[in-house]
Amino acid sequence: MSVEGPVETPLRPTGEPVVDRSGVGRARRIVVKVGSSSISGAQAGQIEPLVDALAEAYGRGAEVVLVSSGAIATGMPHLRLDTRPTDLATQQAAAAVGQNVLIYRYQQSLRRYDIVAGQVLLTAGDVADPTHRSNAQRAMSRLLDLRILPIVNENDTVATQEIRFGDNDRLAALVAELVGADALVLLSDVDALYTRPPSEPGAVALVDVPFGDDLAGVTFGTAGAAGVGTGGAGTKVAAARYAAAAGTPVLVTSTANVARALRGEDVGTFFVAGPVPAGGRS
Numbered sequence: 001m002s003v004e005g006p007v008e009t010p011l012r013p014t015g016e017p018v019v020d021r022s023g024v025g026r027a028r029r030i031v032v033k034v035g036s037s038s039i040s041g042a043q044a045g046q047i048e049p050l051v052d053a054l055a056e057a058y059g060r061g062a063e064v065v066l067v068s069s070g071a072i073a074t075g076m077p078h079l080r081l082d083t084r085p086t087d088l089a090t091q092q093a094a095a096a097v098g099q100n101v102l103i104y105r106y107q108q109s110l111r112r113y114d115i116v117a118g119q120v121l122l123t124a125g126d127v128a129d130p131t132h133r134s135n136a137q138r139a140m141s142r143l144l145d146l147r148i149l150p151i152v153n154e155n156d157t158v159a160t161q162e163i164r165f166g167d168n169d170r171l172a173a174l175v176a177e178l179v180g181a182d183a184l185v186l187l188s189d190v191d192a193l194y195t196r197p198p199s200e201p202g203a204v205a206l207v208d209v210p211f212g213d214d215l216a217g218v219t220f221g222t223a224g225a226a227g228v229g230t231g232g233a234g235t236k237v238a239a240a241r242y243a244a245a246a247g248t249p250v251l252v253t254s255t256a257n258v259a260r261a262l263r264g265e266d267v268g269t270f271f272v273a274g275p276v277p278a279g280g281r282s
Contacts, residue, residue, distance in 0.1 A: 011263065013061050018183045018249045019272070020208075025264025027182040029144070030057060032262070033067040033172035034187045038255040040073035044105070046255055050187075051109040053259035054149065058115060063144045065179060067152045067172040068106070074098035095156030106151055118148040121155035124165050127174050140179050169239035177246045184243045185262065186236050187255040193233055193269040195219070211244055211274045240271040247276035 013028040024030070032054065039047050058064050072084060072091055075098025085091050099121070107117050120140065126132040143150045152175055154165055165171045169186055176184040190198055192205040196219040209215065220233035240250040253261050253268025260267045 011060050013063075015182075017273075021251055021261075021266065021268070021270045022264040023249075024183045024185065024251055024261060027062060029063040029065075029179060029181050030183050030185065030262065031065045031067060031172055031176040031179065031181045032185045032187065032258070033168060034069065034255055034258075035168065035189075036069040036073040037189055038187060039068065039102075040070045044074075047105055048109055050255060050258055051106065051112075053262050055110070055113040055115060056259065057262045058147075058149065059113070065140070065144070065150045065152060065175060065181070066106075067168055067175055068102065069153065069168045070102050071095040071099040071153055071156050074102045074105075092157050092159075099153065099157070102153075103151060110149065116148050118143045118150045120150050120152045121157075122152060122171065122175075123155050123159050127165075127178065133178070137178050140175075144179070167235045167239075169235040170242070173239040173243040173246075173248075173250075176243050176248045181248050184240075184248050184250045185258070186239060186250060186252045187258055187261075188233075188236065188252070189254060190233070191254045191257055191268065193218075193220070193237065193252050197233075206269045209240070209269060209271045211272045244271045244273045247273050249273040 011025045014026045015028045016023070016026070018024055018027050034050060037043060039050065054064050054066060072094045075094035075096070076082075076084065078097045078101070079090070079094055081090075081094065085094060099119075103117065103119050110117055120136070120143075122136060126136050140150055152171070154168060154171055165174070172184060172186060175181075192207075194203040194205055195217070196203045206215075206218070215237065220237060236252050240252060243250050250271040250273075251261055251268045252271070257267045
């Protein structure tokens with residue numbers, strides 16, 4: 001038996017362009033990306049509030065795609081590993097085990113809302129090759145039409161260094177372009193992007209980033225101290241710029257703020273999108 005879903009809100013998808021963070025709450029199609037450090041290990045409990053927020057957006061009619069890292073980190077304890085493996089074969093083995101466990105955890109949580117997840121594993125070649133890209137695009141579109149919530153990750157079990165996306169922030173930007181998302185939300189452990197690592201004196205949160213702003217004078221840190229992720233503020237900026245250039249606005253904030261972000265509340269750093277390229281975003 002499912003539990004009662006999220007409280008209905010007056011927000012409804014409008015299909016109108018998202019020009020500021022408030023518009024995220026009315027976006028028709030949203031891609032949300034969460035990192036390994038936010039949903040694995042000691043932070044695995046954050047899956048429940050993350051799903052609550054996704055279900056709330058889903059419940060008001062939005063089409064939601066989740067790009068989730070965490071396969072390798074989730075698989076590590078099952079392989080009795082204390083640190084992230086450095087050799088490719090062990091990374092692939094950890095991903096094979098961890099992806100299965102991760103999807104199970106998501107589906108168990110989504111079941112509270114009678115939402116079914118669909119697993120989509122991609123490599124960079126799937127996006128670069130026109131035929132594979134078209135197939136992936138068609139499958140994702142059909143899943144959304146059927147009100148399935150796609151959960152996307154890099155196919156770490158078969159990916160090699162030569163065919164990797166590099167990080168899931170970039171994958172999320174590519175998925176947003178692939179599905180023609182109205183908004184992309186990049187989640188991390190930090191509530192916003194800062195002018196320098198937030199632990200340093202004088203760090204100031206960035207509120208809005210106009211399209212084309214080169215962020216001169218801003219210094220970004222690398223992956224966090226948890227040691228299980230591969231991204232950082234720099235990868236989020238690169239992904240946000242890519243998505244914005246493809247016509248998709250981006251909000252960067254913490255996983256703890258995801259519900260507020262998806263309601264269009266005043267959180268995080270908002271990247272204003274450029275014009276939608278000729279032919280659309282998908």
